[in-house]
Amino acid sequence: MTQMDVTNTTETPTALGRPIRRKEDARLLHGQTNWTDNIQLPGTLHMAILRSPMAHARITKLDVSGALKMPNVVAAYGAAELGDLNGSVPCVWPVTDDIVMPGFPALAIDKVRHVGDCVAVVLATDAVHAADALEAIEVDYEPLPAVVNMESAIADGSTIVHDDKGTNTCYVYNLGGGYDEVAAKADVIVKRRFINQRLIPAFMEPRAVVAAPMGMSDEITIWTSTQIPHILRVLLALVTGIPENNLRVVAPDVGGGFGGKLQCYREEILVTQLARKLGRPVKWTETRSEDMVATHHGRDQIQDIEIAATSDGKMLGLKVTLLANMGAYLQIITPGVPLLGMFMYPAIYKMDAYDFKCTGVFTNTTPTDAYRGAGRPEATYAIERIVDELAAELGMEPMELRKKNWITHEEFPFTTVAGLTYDTGNYEAATARAMELFDYDGLRAEQAQRRASGDPVQLGIGISTFTEMCGLAPSRTLGALKYVAGGWEHCTVRLLPTGKVEVVTGTSPHGQGHETAWSQIASSVLGVPVEDIEVIHSDTGRSPYGMDTYGSRSLAVGGQAIKKAADRLVEKAKVIAAHQLECSPEDIEFVEGVFRVKGDPEKVQPLAAVAFEAFTGHNLPPGVEPTLSAEATVDPEDFSYPHGTHLAAMEVDTETGKVTLRKYVCVDDVGVQVNPMIVEGQVHGGLAQGIAQAMFEGASYDEDGNLQTASFADYLLPSAMDLPSFITDTTCTPSTTHPLGTKGVGEAGAIASTPAIINGVVDALRPLGVTDINMPAAPMTVWRAIQAAKAGGAA
Amino acid sequence: MIPVAFDYVRPSTVDEAVAALVAGGEDAKVMVGGQSLMPVLRLRLGAPSLIVDCSRIDEMIGIREEGDSIVIGAGTTHHAVMNNDLVKRYVTLLAQATATVADPQIRHRGTMGGSLAHADPAGDLPAVAAALDATFTIAGPGGRRTVAASDFFVDYFTTAVGDDEVLASVSFPKREGWGSHYEKFNRTAQAWAIVGVAAAVRMEGGRIAEARIGLTNVGTTPIRARSVEAALVGAADAAAIAAASESAADGTAPTTDIHADAEYRSHLTRVLTKRAVQKAAGM
Numbered sequence A: 001m002t003q004m005d006v007t008n009t010t011e012t013p014t015a016l017g018r019p020i021r022r023k024e025d026a027r028l029l030h031g032q033t034n035w036t037d038n039i040q041l042p043g044t045l046h047m048a049i050l051r052s053p054m055a056h057a058r059i060t061k062l063d064v065s066g067a068l069k070m071p072n073v074v075a076a077y078g079a080a081e082l083g084d085l086n087g088s089v090p091c092v093w094p095v096t097d098d099i100v101m102p103g104f105p106a107l108a109i110d111k112v113r114h115v116g117d118c119v120a121v122v123l124a125t126d127a128v129h130a131a132d133a134l135e136a137i138e139v140d141y142e143p144l145p146a147v148v149n150m151e152s153a154i155a156d157g158s159t160i161v162h163d164d165k166g167t168n169t170c171y172v173y174n175l176g177g178g179y180d181e182v183a184a185k186a187d188v189i190v191k192r193r194f195i196n197q198r199l200i201p202a203f204m205e206p207r208a209v210v211a212a213p214m215g216m217s218d219e220i221t222i223w224t225s226t227q228i229p230h231i232l233r234v235l236l237a238l239v240t241g242i243p244e245n246n247l248r249v250v251a252p253d254v255g256g257g258f259g260g261k262l263q264c265y266r267e268e269i270l271v272t273q274l275a276r277k278l279g280r281p282v283k284w285t286e287t288r289s290e291d292m293v294a295t296h297h298g299r300d301q302i303q304d305i306e307i308a309a310t311s312d313g314k315m316l317g318l319k320v321t322l323l324a325n326m327g328a329y330l331q332i333i334t335p336g337v338p339l340l341g342m343f344m345y346p347a348i349y350k351m352d353a354y355d356f357k358c359t360g361v362f363t364n365t366t367p368t369d370a371y372r373g374a375g376r377p378e379a380t381y382a383i384e385r386i387v388d389e390l391a392a393e394l395g396m397e398p399m400e401l402r403k404k405n406w407i408t409h410e411e412f413p414f415t416t417v418a419g420l421t422y423d424t425g426n427y428e429a430a431t432a433r434a435m436e437l438f439d440y441d442g443l444r445a446e447q448a449q450r451r452a453s454g455d456p457v458q459l460g461i462g463i464s465t466f467t468e469m470c471g472l473a474p475s476r477t478l479g480a481l482k483y484v485a486g487g488w489e490h491c492t493v494r495l496l497p498t499g500k501v502e503v504v505t506g507t508s509p510h511g512q513g514h515e516t517a518w519s520q521i522a523s524s525v526l527g528v529p530v531e532d533i534e535v536i537h538s539d540t541g542r543s544p545y546g547m548d549t550y551g552s553r554s555l556a557v558g559g560q561a562i563k564k565a566a567d568r569l570v571e572k573a574k575v576i577a578a579h580q581l582e583c584s585p586e587d588i589e590f591v592e593g594v595f596r597v598k599g600d601p602e603k604v605q606p607l608a609a610v611a612f613e614a615f616t617g618h619n620l621p622p623g624v625e626p627t628l629s630a631e632a633t634v635d636p637e638d639f640s641y642p643h644g645t646h647l648a649a650m651e652v653d654t655e656t657g658k659v660t661l662r663k664y665v666c667v668d669d670v671g672v673q674v675n676p677m678i679v680e681g682q683v684h685g686g687l688a689q690g691i692a693q694a695m696f697e698g699a700s701y702d703e704d705g706n707l708q709t710a711s712f713a714d715y716l717l718p719s720a721m722d723l724p725s726f727i728t729d730t731t732c733t734p735s736t737t738h739p740l741g742t743k744g745v746g747e748a749g750a751i752a753s754t755p756a757i758i759n760g761v762v763d764a765l766r767p768l769g770v771t772d773i774n775m776p777a778a779p780m781t782v783w784r785a786i787q788a789a790k791a792g793g794a795a
Numbered sequence B: 001m002i003p004v005a006f007d008y009v010r011p012s013t014v015d016e017a018v019a020a021l022v023a024g025g026e027d028a029k030v031m032v033g034g035q036s037l038m039p040v041l042r043l044r045l046g047a048p049s050l051i052v053d054c055s056r057i058d059e060m061i062g063i064r065e066e067g068d069s070i071v072i073g074a075g076t077t078h079h080a081v082m083n084n085d086l087v088k089r090y091v092t093l094l095a096q097a098t099a100t101v102a103d104p105q106i107r108h109r110g111t112m113g114g115s116l117a118h119a120d121p122a123g124d125l126p127a128v129a130a131a132l133d134a135t136f137t138i139a140g141p142g143g144r145r146t147v148a149a150s151d152f153f154v155d156y157f158t159t160a161v162g163d164d165e166v167l168a169s170v171s172f173p174k175r176e177g178w179g180s181h182y183e184k185f186n187r188t189a190q191a192w193a194i195v196g197v198a199a200a201v202r203m204e205g206g207r208i209a210e211a212r213i214g215l216t217n218v219g220t221t222p223i224r225a226r227s228v229e230a231a232l233v234g235a236a237d238a239a240a241i242a243a244a245s246e247s248a249a250d251g252t253a254p255t256t257d258i259h260a261d262a263e264y265r266s267h268l269t270r271v272l273t274k275r276a277v278q279k280a281a282g283m
């Protein structure tokens, strides 16, 4: 890491850009936390869920009466008993007009469609007896053939996951055109099939929900470990029929989400409905075993990609054909995830044509949905891998090929062949810095030497020059893509009589450090010290408007709302200050929290004094209302486009196939940084997850649809011991779509790093004839690829 | 998940523990560190009606020198074993292998005896006990008996310890001055072994005079690579070790799982045996 001056407090009130320590951490580290599972309300009923052990079966008998006889049990329900309360899990992104949208009942009706599908629930006065009582439920399954593999699912004669729909094809989406014409003129065409494997979000805090009728009114409060309290409130109102004004959704401390908590889960629906039906608080906390099969999964695409170029390395066009695994049902944005990647396949490269086609496919597996990067990591993986393959085909140095085709910094704003307009960027600068930090030439020399000496441990250099789009907005763009919500964000800034500040945001942090960063933004406008600012979030009762946190949108969109609301507050305060100082507002300037009469340094009025005046209302100018607050709802004009250059030095033990990441350098351009320490933290975490996809993680099913990686003994997450100390740096080309010049950083590391790792492994082994490695690059996979290459076959 | 309800006793002597096991019958289960048993209970893969917690039995904890042996109480934690001076000096291989078990939290709770009694084929310590010819002291209703390592490991998760018995201690012959190394191959630093090789060699005049090799996770029990041990005698360089290691997979019966198939495990057995012995011998 670059040397940072980390401080606890702010010496100057203007805190923007300083790496101050996160305000929220002392509380979190001291255990002064409020996780959903910590919430204990009197009279709570604990829900336990009987889940399907089969991937596809008809339920021929379900009798919950035995459970009712078990100690401490108050109620038990199957779909029949639940009746109308059995709400359907919503999908808000019907990507095409003719998309197939099957129902997704919270409790399975007649059939189960994936291992982990909910069959019945028991409610008891404690969690232990609820779990025991599940064993007293009688259920008979008539097993049906399961379809797990996407190609089998769309082949003739396949088992149909939703037989009433008659097809496993959820939708077909097309974009672009013209590839065939440019390909006809190409000297070189390189085609590959990449498998972007299924991943499990694996956040640290398992999901938990508590719903309680609040007694004194018709309100039902729902505490849930979610990223999206605001969106969830709307969806729960629509699904359950409970008037929206009677629902309050609170996300207490949330221990990670990574997209996995961007959802309206069946368990959230069940807990809400049962609290309402039984008139008592109902609580459910999942076990890790449940989480592995019932929290939505991510990725899972088969990517056929083809690139056409001239013999001197000019890219002409790109063709991408995807199969995207929906799983057994559609959840909140399941069908849309591949389309978030659709725009990013051409990445930073200039070319003339781009054809995209995606087929969404149902299988008897856990539903998929957003996972850190959502669509963009898949796209970045495919394009950065195929660029390396094209370089190999052309005999060009892979970085040289990139330089020849990327958008140069003079060319911004630049409209890509996919139709996005990138506002700013400087790929040359980030790349130059990364190559210097990496010692690119030195490592290439070592690689040559190891190749020459036949070292059993070969060295590879992996490159990823990525960009991404974040801050999903503006709303009209989302509407054009048939997404049923907006992309705006809201903020209210309130100045309290004592001079303290409340920043009410519609974003919903779950580990990102918003409380600190948002305080820094408000501080920079208001001149109030960071520690005097409280950020209020994640509770629809206290922060009524918002679109929550995902897609690296919180700063990119929500940050704009904070700035705008704070600016408005200053404008109102200025009118009061002018009145107090007996001059006109035009003669007033606002510097570091103090209103001054221009040219008369003696005549000053601190913001806090204005706040008190607004509170008493004793002497306000005519037409000015008491209280001092301002709000803003911002719908940005465009996405923001972070980019960067990531380089990985991979060692491959050719005797065993074991892959080791020796050195990792990344230089990211996330525009102006509000807090460089938080930026670095986001980059580190993102890298760990992206590297993990390349090296360790991968959910796999057997042919009967059993999840083989159903615990952390088999689903391998890396720890610090598996990763080197990352070398990170940044360049800065300010975003023009954001008033502070910031871009998003939440997903950058996860998007960029995966191809860097695999490109490095393939680069190490290319002289042996290896041209691809399926992820994760597990030792047996790599060893087999080496054996196959040695035997003369393609790997 | 939540385990099925069970009764719980915490005896303070081995005899009390045995009495509790006898009274509890088939459904009673010993627990010491709980690091393997608790996952079994929580996943409801097992549902004993009585847990006999042997973690506070003084005579089962600690490490002492007894003549030509180092005797380790079965309830001694991994952490205590790997940091003990007697173990490091005389049973170096055990200290080395224990340091690769799981992570520090688990090593502070999990015990050497628990690992051996659990007899997971992927556990790291059984191969060490086999290679070093450890002797197991088992206490039961009929008193104490000793069992050789070659008879202790019976099958997948099955040992010579009966339902009403407790593993009290394990004795390792002192082997000072031997070179040793435990070569563990796993996918992440804290994962179970795909294959592991425990090797100890006695050198004489730059040559291997005696070799002991135990293999982890290539059969239902730990396996001694006896043909390699024999072939190694006289080896004086890395090439000779490599040649001798070619037969390392003979007599093994590796399984296939999602991380490795049998063929790959056999390949690893040869490569890792070569590496373990080369490191043990310093060549």
Ligand SMILES: Cc1cc2nc3c(=O)[nH]c(=O)nc-3n(C[C@H](O)[C@H](O)[C@H](O)COP(=O)(O)OP(=O)(O)OC[C@H]3O[C@@H](n4cnc5c(N)ncnc54)[C@H](O)[C@@H]3O)c2cc1C
Binding pocket: B029, B030, B031, B032, B033, B034, B035, B036, B037, B038, B039, B054, B074, B075, B100, B101, B102, B103, B106, B109, B110, B111, B112, B113, B114, B115, B116, B117, B118, B122, B123, B124, B125, B161, B165, B166, B167, B168, B190, B191, B192, B193
């Ligand atoms: C996440 C994780 C990772 C792990 N990784 C590894 C690894 O890499 N390598 C490795 O070798 N191990 C690993 N382990 C297992 C660990 O070594 C355990 O500590 C050990 O297997 C069991 O010791 P324990 O004292 O906790 O036994 P317990 O869990 O208490 O008992 C385990 C079994 O042995 C029986 N038992 C225990 N002690 C006695 C006794 N004295 N007499 C009779 N029966 C007894 C119990 O009845 C039970 O059946 C891991 C465990 C976990 C949870």
